[in-house]
Amino acid sequence: MHALVDFLRSVGRSTLVAAFLILTSGAAAGAQATSDGRIVGRVVSAQNGEPLSNAQVYIPDTGVGTLSSLDGRFVLRSVPAGTVELRVDLLGFASKTVTGVQVQTGQTVTLDVSLEPEAIALDALVVTAEAERGNTVALITERQKAPVVVDAIGADQIARSPDGDAAAALRRVPGLSVVDGKYAYVRGLGERYSSTTLNGAPLASPVPDKKVIPLDVIPSSMLESIVTAKSYSPDQPGDYAGGLVQLRTKDFPAFRIFNVSASSGYNSAVSLQDGLGYAGGGYDFLGFDDGTRDLPSLLPGDRPINRSNFTPAELQAFGQAFSGAWGPSNQSIPVNESFGLSFGDEFELFDRSFGFLASINQSSDYGVQTDLVERAFSASGGSDPEVDYAGQVTTHSVSLGALVNASYELAPTHRLTINGVYNRLT
Numbered sequence: 461m462h463a464l465v466d467f468l469r470s471v472g473r474s475t476l477v478a479a480f481l482i483l484t485s486g487a488a489a490g491a492q493a494t495s496d497g498r499i500v501g502r503v504v505s506a507q508n509g510e511p512l513s514n515a516q517v518y519i520p521d522t523g524v525g526t527l528s529s530l531d532g533r534f535v536l537r538s539v540p541a542g543t544v545e546l547r548v549d550l551l552g553f554a555s556k557t558v559t560g561v562q563v564q565t566g567q568t569v570t571l572d573v574s575l576e577p578e579a580i581a582l583d584a585l586v587v588t589a590e591a592e593r594g595n596t597v598a599l600i601t602e603r604q605k606a607p608v609v610v611d612a613i614g615a616d617q618i619a620r621s622p623d624g625d626a627a628a629a630l631r632r633v634p635g636l637s638v639v640d641g642k643y644a645y646v647r648g649l650g651e652r653y654s655s656t657t658l659n660g661a662p663l664a665s666p667v668p669d670k671k672v673i674p675l676d677v678i679p680s681s682m683l684e685s686i687v688t689a690k691s692y693s694p695d696q697p698g699d700y701a702g703g704l705v706q707l708r709t710k711d712f713p714a715f716r717i718f719n720v721s722a723s724s725g726y727n728s729a730v731s732l733q734d735g736l737g738y739a740g741g742g743y744d745f746l747g748f749d750d751g752t753r754d755l756p757s758l759l760p761g762d763r764p765i766n767r768s769n770f771t772p773a774e775l776q777a778f779g780q781a782f783s784g785a786w787g788p789s790n791q792s793i794p795v796n797e798s799f800g801l802s803f804g805d806e807f808e809l810f811d812r813s814f815g816f817l818a819s820i821n822q823s824s825d826y827g828v829q830t831d832l833v834e835r836a837f838s839a840s841g842g843s844d845p846e847v848d849y850a851g852q853v854t855t856h857s858v859s860l861g862a863l864v865n866a867s868y869e870l871a872p873t874h875r876l877t878i879n880g881v882y883n884r885l886t
Contacts, residue, residue, distance in 0.1 A: 682802060
């Protein structure tokens with residue numbers, strides 16, 4: 461029992477000693493902490509009284525400093541006691557130094573500082589950049605500044621769509637329709653009332669008697685923007701009444717481009733149905749003749765072939781000299797198909813940037829007309845025709861196109877660009 465009492469007394473004495481030591485050390489630390497003072501306040505604009513954030517508030521040559529908060533408040537701790545100098549710096553405002561600030565040990569000094577706005581004189585700063593014409597913001601700005609009514613889509617919109625060629629992308633332009641998957645009609649008017657340009661140059665029609673431009677030969681990946689003008693402008697060609705389709709291709713690809721595309725189409729009324737065909741040539745799928753349809757060398761080229769100039773035997777020999785590949789035969793009509801290949805890159809040439817884009821596209825379309833009837837009646841009258849034919853027509857249309865765009869940067873503000881377009885319809 462006595463041992464327990466002695467143990468408790470010993471523990472009590474130890475606890476009292478520990479508490480005394482803690483209180484003593486805390487008081488000493490507090491005395492050391494309160495040997496310096498504090499400065500608090502706000503930094504505001506002298507012009508309108510608005511708080512100024514991120515201002516540098518410091519005591520020179522002491523290492524004591526801070527930044528003002530969003531509401532302009534600052535707190536300087538551990539400021540040496542005595543008379544100090546306070547300095548405040550902020551970009552766009554005149555620096556200010558407050559002298560004679562009395563700081564007492566353990567005391568807090570409240571001090572608000574107002575700064576006067578100050579214009580900063582800088583040397584001329586020139587920022588040069590190439591305008592991006594293919595993004596949505598640039599096209600909206602172009603539409604707003606255009607003196608005529610225009611609609612436009614850019615590379616950003618085209619990239620987000622599944623469109624593989626310019627004709628498919630044009631379907632998304634208001635007031636414009638695409639006929640036969642390749643021809644652009646503006647405001648419902650026919651092909652003769654519309655024009656198409658590529659980088660400002662008019663495109664020629666591959667059909668001699670029609671003003672049509674097959675736009676399915678231009679891959680959408682090569683387009684920077686498509687702008688459609690629906691009214692006249694002095695800086696544009698004047699040979700259109702419906703609208704002007706302006707195609708712009710990319711000068712320099714942002715990265716190496718290599719695209720291969722292939723597609724097929726099925727028409728339940730035509731594809732895999734019975735139709736007519738003939739042997740033809742080996743390059744018919746490209747729209748070229750391999751010599752199968754060439755005129756025989758036996759035929760003279762200096763006079764008309766008729767009975768007045770040649771004997772019956774000669775005329776018979778001329779006829780037999782022709783190839784027999786003209787005879788039609790019944791066959792199954794293939795499905796429509798198309799193929800495309802595009803490639804582009806940019807590299808250094810003589811320490812200057814050189815970029816190019818090239819593409820080639822081929823497509824085959826088939827059509828059939830059945831139950832065709834042709835009758836001819838005699839001038840003398842009668843209900844029975846003298847000529848009565850029934851038949852069918854099968855068509856095979858081949859479209860072949862190529863596009864090459866090359867640009868060379870002669871100087872930062874000068875660029876040489878060459879565009880080449882090839883279209884063939886057969």
